[in-house]
Amino acid sequence: MRSRFSDSFARSDCDFAEFICVVAVAEFLGCVPLLQKLSTSSLRKIADAVTFQHFDKGAYVVHEGDVGKGVYFIWEGEAEVSGPVDSEDPDFHLSKYDYFGHGTAISVHAANIIALSKLTCLVLPHEHCHLLQPKSIWSSDETNETCSLVERILHLEPIEVNIFQGITLPEAPRFGKVFGGQLIAQAAAAASKTVDCLKVIHSLHVYFLLVGDLIMPIIYQVHRLRDGKNFATRKVDAIQTGTVIFTLIASFQAEEEGFEHQVIMMPSVPAPETLLSIEDLRGRRLIDPRLPRGYRNKVATTKFIPWPIEIRFCEPSNATNQTETPPSLRYWFKAKGKLSEDQALHRCVVAFASDLIFLGTSLNPHRRKGLKTYSVSLDHAMWFHRNLRADDWILFEILSPIAHNARGLVSGRMFSRNGELLVTLIQEGLIRKAKPSGSLPASKL
Numbered sequence: 001m002r003s004r005f006s007d008s009f010a011r012s013d014c015d016f017a018e019f020i021c022v023v024a025v026a027e028f029l030g031c032v033p034l035l036q037k038l039s040t041s042s043l044r045k046i047a048d049a050v051t052f053q054h055f056d057k058g059a060y061v062v063h064e065g066d067v068g069k070g071v072y073f074i075w076e077g078e079a080e081v082s083g084p085v086d087s088e089d090p091d092f093h094l095s096k097y098d099y100f101g102h103g104t105a106i107s108v109h110a111a112n113i114i115a116l117s118k119l120t121c122l123v124l125p126h127e128h129c130h131l132l133q134p135k136s137i138w139s140s141d142e143t144n145e146t147c148s149l150v151e152r153i154l155h156l157e158p159i160e161v162n163i164f165q166g167i168t169l170p171e172a173p174r175f176g177k178v179f180g181g182q183l184i185a186q187a188a189a190a191a192s193k194t195v196d197c198l199k200v201i202h203s204l205h206v207y208f209l210l211v212g213d214l215i216m217p218i219i220y221q222v223h224r225l226r227d228g229k230n231f232a233t234r235k236v237d238a239i240q241t242g243t244v245i246f247t248l249i250a251s252f253q254a255e256e257e258g259f260e261h262q263v264i265m266m267p268s269v270p271a272p273e274t275l276l277s278i279e280d281l282r283g284r285r286l287i288d289p290r291l292p293r294g295y296r297n298k299v300a301t302t303k304f305i306p307w308p309i310e311i312r313f314c315e316p317s318n319a320t321n322q323t324e325t326p327p328s329l330r331y332w333f334k335a336k337g338k339l340s341e342d343q344a345l346h347r348c349v350v351a352f353a354s355d356l357i358f359l360g361t362s363l364n365p366h367r368r369k370g371l372k373t374y375s376v377s378l379d380h381a382m383w384f385h386r387n388l389r390a391d392d393w394i395l396f397e398i399l400s401p402i403a404h405n406a407r408g409l410v411s412g413r414m415f416s417r418n419g420e421l422l423v424t425l426i427q428e429g430l431i432r433k434a435k436p437s438g439s440l441p442a443s444k445l
């Protein structure tokens with residue numbers, strides 16, 4: 001029987017048994033360690049291409065010397081590798097989620113595989129085995145070199161089951177430390193790679209424990225807290241030199257029809273096309289005689305690495321980081337370039353962007369001439385209400401209701417262009433006057 005993944009999702013009249021089978025195949029593939037490095041699109045194509053094969057106890061699944069048909073994934077039952085190897089060794093007993101066979105190169109099997117019980121395998125035929133060669137974790141077509149910068153920043157190397165490695169690219173936004181948005185998004189990406197492709201992240205809660213080191217790679221260790229029918233929960237620790245610097249808990253949910261309401265309305269703001277980009281604003285500020293010369297000199301001499309996220313403020317003003325302003329802000333943002341078609345990626349990109357200009361809003365009413373501040377995010381929570389595109393304009397509306405005890409709170413809402421509430425966010429951050437030693441946080445690792 002073919003799994004017919006995409007057909008079943010496209011057809012509303014699909015037979016229930018077939019739909020259950022499609023879901024089961026997607027969930028199964030999400031648990032196969034070999035596949036955690038693949039993009040959602042590759043997984044969907046694999047789910048479409050696999051066929052079921054059943055074997056009785058004692059039957060040969062493959063014979064040593066036979067030409068291989070492709071890669072076998074054990075769906076149910078047990079098998080053993082017999083032949084030149086010692087089958088007493090548990091490594092040569094195969095069970096659910098194990099795999100064997102031949103990938104793209106057609107060659108003969110090196111050993112016999114014999115069913116130890118009733119056995120069911122999913123078989124991915126040779127002609128589709130190229131899908132097992134990942135180009136990028138986000139796309140079956142684009143390579144890591146050809147995709148957008150933010151997609152490259154969020155690329156992770158799978159190290160082993162549940163463990164991924166991320167790095168801080170030289171061209172990634174960095175503020176003298178690992179950018180909090182990078183940690184949130186890379187950790188959310190690692191969690192997403194361990195959840196079947198039918199479930200998508202709907203909420204996340206993180207704590208920033210230590211300032212991350214820019215040079216060292218970051219290890220993301222995923223803990224599979226729970227896999228339910230419709231929900232899955234993951235905890236991810238980000239680790240440098242054996243120390244946990246950051247932790248995330250995220251929940252994933254399969255699509256489901258339900259009650260609908262939206263009381264919050266999108267504020268009325270100018271369209272993004274009518275507004276200036278940060279780069280344009282910066283260029284104008286450099287030569288604006290109404291701004292203090294010291295500020296303009298600072299802007300002119302500070303190395304400016306363009307962000308991978310385009311930002312357009314809805315109410316551009318002459319305010320600087322030395323001018324008191326209300327504790328609120330509204331801007332449009334979107335990823336620069338086109339992103340691969342993967343809802344997990346789009347949500348991770350929004351998580352990345354959400355920490356760029358957020359906490360700073362809580363400092364707005366306290367800004368003064370000559371004031372130097374030290375601020376770092378402490379925790380961050382996001383609820384994704386619906387599917388979104390991070391490469392199309394999203395309105396971010398921010399309010400800081402309170403600052404007290406050296407902590408500023410910011411809450412935010414993100415809307416699509418047509419007014420749909422996409423995301424609700426809350427963050428608390430440490431906000432202090434900078435010690436004379438400096439305002440850039442240093443890693444204590």
Ligand SMILES: CCCCCCCC/C=C\CCCCCCCC(=O)SCCNC(=O)CCNC(=O)[C@H](O)C(C)(C)COP(=O)(O)OP(=O)(O)OC[C@H]1O[C@@H](n2cnc3c(N)ncnc32)[C@H](O)[C@@H]1OP(=O)(O)O
Pocket residue numbers: 175177178179180181208209210211212278281282285355356357360374375376377378430432433434435438439440441442
């Ligand atoms: C021109 C056009 C317009 C353009 C407009 C553009 C506008 C926007 C422009 C630019 C936007 C940029 C936006 C960037 C946003 C980025 C946000 C982030 O990415 S934040 C990174 C993630 N968060 C963390 O990494 C925290 C990690 N957690 C911690 O560090 C700890 O848990 C901490 C500090 C929260 C608590 O640790 P403990 O209990 O040990 O705290 P204690 O003892 O108070 O301080 C520890 C150390 O923190 C530094 N520190 C603390 N307070 C400081 C202060 N007042 N001044 C300087 N350093 C301080 C010092 O190094 C201190 O260590 P010592 O005491 O010196 O040994």
